[in-house]
Amino acid sequence: MIRQKSIRRVKPPEDYQARLATPFAVLGLRTDEDWLTDIEYLPPDTPTLVPQTPLAREVCDQLQAYLADPGFVFDLSLHIGGTVHQRRVWQAIQDIPAGATRSYAAIAVELHSAPRAVGQACGANRLPIVIPCHRVIAKSGGLGGFMNASDGLPLTIKRWLLQHEGI
Structure with missing residues (x-):
């Protein structure tokens, strides 16, 4: 189940709570309190960053679960604007x-x-x-x-x- 929040706060480009290496790019992750706010594709040579918050750790764990099993269903709270x-x-x-x-x-x-x-x-x-x-x-x-x-x-x-x- 994915929960959604539609308020948007602007964060600086390097304000990642984690950077996760994948086979195709490094994923820059931003979180805001209890919400995932951004996933950005970064160049493969971008240094990784261990998760800085429990939510960032959970997002990394779920992304790694997807990479291991493409049928994995995400269960995250999403901070959606648009x-x-x-x-x-x-x-x-x-x-x-x-x-x-x-x-x-x-x-x-x-x-x-x-x-x-x-x-x-x-x-x-x-x-x-x-x-x-x-x-x-x-x-x-x-x-x-x-x-x-x-x-x-x-x-x-x-x-x-x-x-x-x-x-």
Whole structure:
């Protein structure tokens, strides 16, 4: 079960409570009291940081559980900002199970939106993996974009995550 809070506080870019090494990047984690606020993909050579709080430790444990088992279901309190439309898109994305994908267009039809607006909401997602925007692909079956990019490291990360989930 994932609990959500929609108030946003801005934190400095290096204010991580943990930095976790993964096969595809280092994940910078931010927490705010009892809420996970951000997961950021950092370059693979970024130094790791042991969890500084109990919540950061729990987030790391759950991310490592996902890396060991792509079917792992996260149970975290999420501090979500964004517009009403973005939150609707993110909820639709959370409903996509591991090992499955949906197209930007399919989500747009479901939400009475446009594929580009769904893609923009994906690009604004501050909690990747937990809100698995990597499971959203182009209508053609291609990868589409990822992290507001159409090539390079972001698509390498998306490809790794999808392969990890058996896609």
